[in-house]
Amino acid sequence: GAGVSQSPRYKVAKRGQDVALRCDPISGHVSLFWYQQALGQGPEFLTYFQNEAQLDKSGLPSDRFFAERPEGSVSTLKIQRTQQEDSAVYLCASSPLTIHNEQFFGPGTRLTVL
């Protein structure tokens, strides 16, 4: 079956632009996660949804970052007024259970801010 998909795969933005990154989780997965992976580093947690509810956004680095999952399936991570330090790969993952075990990851969106 289809895995987690993300779009776009690559995004180049000028500093100050707003960007929107999309995640399509595996159908029926209750939980959805966003991670940020800087070059040469492991992924770092950004935010977590259980269905449409955003239960944890403690990892979002600033109020320029906003995520939503309005119908409990597709999610969008929005970054306003992008800065160079926002350049990273943004990973989305989903999980079928509310008690979490394995997370299934998408291929990521590589964001480059010039």
Place this chain on the structure above:
Amino acid sequence: GNSVTQMEGPVTLSEEAFLTINCTYTATGYPSLFWYVQYPGEGLQLLLKATKADDKGSNKGFEATYRKETTSFHLEKGSVQVSDSAVYFCAYPSSGTYKYIFGTGTRLKVLA
């Protein structure tokens, strides 16, 4: 605090060589432990896992044993292949939650 320490890469091996990638963790209690693999241009894939102490996870010839005494989960493979070239991440869920703590990753390059 919670953390994962992996051996630094890159690790370069010849085909059929033995592989060890060290991973140690600092955590409260005894969380499940995971190894994820990231092939070039792809997302992270679960390679193997262990849910309690002394468990051995295995997949595709890779193995790792959950050692609570040494808080380690080292990844091993007896004979690597060129297709194993990837970045390997050790991880666990922080305090039994959904927040995975990842190591920095170890890049493996296998030469034919």
